Amino acid sequence: MTARSAARSFGAELLPILPGGLWLLVFAVVPFFFLIVMSLWTATVFGIEPEWTLESYRTVFADPVYVLIVLKTLRISLVSTVISLLVSYPLAMFLARMQGRAKAMFLFALFLPFWSSYLVRSFTWLPILGRNGLINHALISAGVMSAPIDALLFDEFAVYVGLVYVYTLFMTLPIYLSLDRLDPALGEAASDLGGRPVQVFRRVTLPLSLPGVWSGCTMVFLLSVGAYVTPSLLGGTSGIMVGNVIAGQFLESNNWPLGAALSVLVIGMVIVSVTLAGMRVGLRQLFLGQGR
Amino acid sequence: MTRHLLGRRDMMLLGAGLPLLGANAASAQSPTSLTVMIPNIAVNGKLREIAEAQARVKIVDDPFVSTPDTVSKVLAPGGTSRYDLIMAQSGYSRVPMLGPKAGAEKAAPLDLSKIPNAANVADLFKPDIVSRDGVTYGLPYFIGYDSVVYNADVISDKDPYTQSWGMIFDDKYAGKIAWFDTAVQMLTAAALYLGKTAPETMTPDEVADVGKFLISKKKNVRTIWTTFSQAASLLSSGEVLCAYGSIPVRMELQQQGKNFTNAWPKEGVLSFVSDLYIPKDSTHLDAAHALFNTLIGPPYVDQLATVSGYLPANKLAGAGLSEEQKLRAGFGIYTGQTKATPLKLPTALNVWIETWSKVKSA
Incomplete structure (x- = not known):
């Protein structure tokens, strides 16, 4: 093979990945590069000066409060992911077992709340969880409580409720798609061979739906780490996540370098978390929902 | 054959140009x-x-x-x-x-x-x-001022807390307080409450002390608001009884017919x-x-x-x-009837912002 034909062959192989590669370059690599550059600039009362300094990183690591809020964010995201999974799996199983028009209606109902904005979906919980909200009103009216429960809103609990609600679809859909593709004969064969329903689920259904589970978990976890609106609206003083601290630096505080340094830290910690999970279950499974 | 003054092409050009002419006239x-x-x-x-x-x-x-x-x-x-x-x-x-x-x-x-x-x-x-x-x-x-906006149906104006920034810091209304998510206003209010006379000149150590005070009082706070309408909604719905508040918050509530008013802290309102x-x-x-x-x-x-x-x-x-x-x-701020502290740019603004970030994250 001549050098010319080898180059042509190499070019032909590269061509299909060019659009994806360009997309990644423009929307992921370049912004991340700018983020790193900005984190090394200086914030002054007159705005940002392109003078190199490690001051923002010194600020982030000098006080444990920033690292702690990142760790807290990872914890909240992890718990939200687990709760989403527990809620979404039965829902996905239910949808997978439905047939015909009923299935279409339930899928439509699942999508319906997502036609409204993220903000509205988060805001919805205020009149439900509030001190004078629906739940407290019902509990007091029923005589279960004599005073409203304050912990329902403006607390970590409310953040979990909000995050699970707004990201349910991202967990339910991949699991549903995994379950929907399963051949029902597999479950029937396992039952015929004496497997009890729990055993059939644990040894046949669950392992075969794991690609969807991992996909859903990855999406919900990553979306939760970057959450800003939900903790801001529902979290109060104890449900603040790192997204709120970062937004504050870019908006009111005008300290873009510190905001950028915190963003780099979060991205770094997410990469470490996902890599560790990937080592356990396989990156292909984690991101593509495929077997190892 | 009759020759028209304007040919078919001229008419088409005219036809295309008229809407543009109209658009220009409209934009003018x-x-x-x-x-x-x-x-x-x-x-x-x-x-x-x-x-x-x-x-x-x-x-x-x-x-x-x-x-x-x-x-x-x-x-x-x-x-x-x-x-x-x-x-x-x-x-x-x-x-x-x-x-x-x-x-x-x-x-x-x-x-x-x-x-x-x-x-x-x-x-x-x-x-x-x-x-x-x-x-x-x-x-x-x-001109305007920031103070504490409170529910006058629940909190009597005879309550001495209506005369102090302590209403949004102390335990008296614990769990029924909302703060404002902005470093300068919150740290200035807290500094005034702690007896500082010119908060904008505080040293980094003094700012850190005010930050520690706010962290110690965070347990009393239900939430931190970011927009005027959010503050008005929190007060109006009964989620909180008192909040760091500004004139638009009070006016919005009063225009809804609600009985809300603002405190006149003895430490001074924040004027601007x-x-x-x-x-x-x-x-x-x-x-x-x-x-x-x-x-x-x-x-x-x-x-x-x-x-x-x-x-x-x-x-x-x-x-x-x-x-x-x-x-x-x-x-009254300018006639001396109302005690006030003007809001000013702090000399150590970055320290203030960093401190407020810590207060929120703590």
Whole structure:
């Protein structure tokens, strides 16, 4: 093979990945590069000066409060992911077992709340969880409580409720798609061979739906780490996540370098978390929902 | 064969050109759209009608959150071209808007020949004119103050806490308090409560002490609000009884017919004179000047205090208002009847911001 034909062959192989590669370059690599550059600039009362300094990183690591809020964010995201999974799996199983028009209606109902904005979906919980909200009103009216429960809103609990609600679809859909593709004969064969329903689920259904589970978990976890609106609206003083601290630096505080340094830290910690999970279950499974 | 004066091609060209001509004529008549960052209560309803009609502009709102937020947005890359008119407290905004040296201003130099109402600025507020080397960049718009807004149906005005910032720090109303998500205001209020007389000059150690105090009181706080309407909603729904509050919050609640009022802390309310600026890269300078002039002159200023609660910072302020209305609008701050501390840009702003971030994250 001549050098010319080898180059042509190499070019032909590269061509299909060019659009994806360009997309990644423009929307992921370049912004991340700018983020790193900005984190090394200086914030002054007159705005940002392109003078190199490690001051923002010194600020982030000098006080444990920033690292702690990142760790807290990872914890909240992890718990939200687990709760989403527990809620979404039965829902996905239910949808997978439905047939015909009923299935279409339930899928439509699942999508319906997502036609409204993220903000509205988060805001919805205020009149439900509030001190004078629906739940407290019902509990007091029923005589279960004599005073409203304050912990329902403006607390970590409310953040979990909000995050699970707004990201349910991202967990339910991949699991549903995994379950929907399963051949029902597999479950029937396992039952015929004496497997009890729990055993059939644990040894046949669950392992075969794991690609969807991992996909859903990855999406919900990553979306939760970057959450800003939900903790801001529902979290109060104890449900603040790192997204709120970062937004504050870019908006009111005008300290873009510190905001950028915190963003780099979060991205770094997410990469470490996902890599560790990937080592356990396989990156292909984690991101593509495929077997190892 | 008859030869027409205009051929078929000419007619087609004419046909294509007429709509363009019409569009040009329409755009010549339609008002210029100006992106404005001013508290909504000051450019809403009747006030908006007056401003748009007199200045012949269409106001496009960019939500006003706070002065630090506004200044931050203007200082951000590209920020000076995003807005046509902004409002910011002079004590906080003077230094960043003027920039470190001549030529680095973030505001456009004002053509005072296009703002004849500039002559109305009261002597009392002339120190709040923002200028450099004889060029004016900002003019006083209105005066105001921040305090504690509380539910007067539940909290009696005889409660001594209505006379102190302690209402939003101490245990008395624990769990029924909301703070404002902004470093300068919250740290200044806390510093005043702790007995500091000139909070803006605090050393980093003193700022850290105020931060520790706020962290120790965070357990009493239900949530931290970010927008005026969010604060009004929290108070109105009964989620909180008292909150760090400003005039738009109180006015919104009172306009809903709710019994809310503001405290007069013995440590002093946080007072400010808000200036108007035209960001330096505004592409609608003439229209922005026209709106600027409208907002500091009659008939707009005649309505400002009653509709928005803010008192115009000019000679016409208070015309037609009762003493009670003037006091309520903050005029007592300048006559000595109301104890107040002016909000100023802290000398160690970054330390303040870092401290507030720690308070929120703790």
